[in-house]
Amino acid sequence: MSRHVDRIQRALRAHRSARDPFAALDAxxxxxxxxxRLEQKAVEGVRAAGTSWSKIGALYGLTKQGAQQRFRQDRTGAGPAGTADLPDAEHDAG
Structure with missing residues (x-):
């Protein structure tokens, strides 16, 4: 995760030093x-540790299903899954 933090810090420095509005927007x-990306990795970490989708959803003001739709990776690993999510009975009884 430190790689993500380093990139965030670089983007913040770029934003602070931007000399025009377009450069600030890009930063x-x-x-x-x-x-x-950092948030996605953090979600993956708490899921691997056994945190339920319900608890993650509550943190974001979402339902369990809303959290799954926002953060769950699809089977190809290409990104957050959409409506094809399957329930995860192993970690999510509630």
């Missing part, structure tokens, strides 16, 4: 993208 975009 903000880079910051958001890296923060989303």
């Amino acid at each position: 903000a975009r880079m910051l958001r993208e890296e923060a989303e």
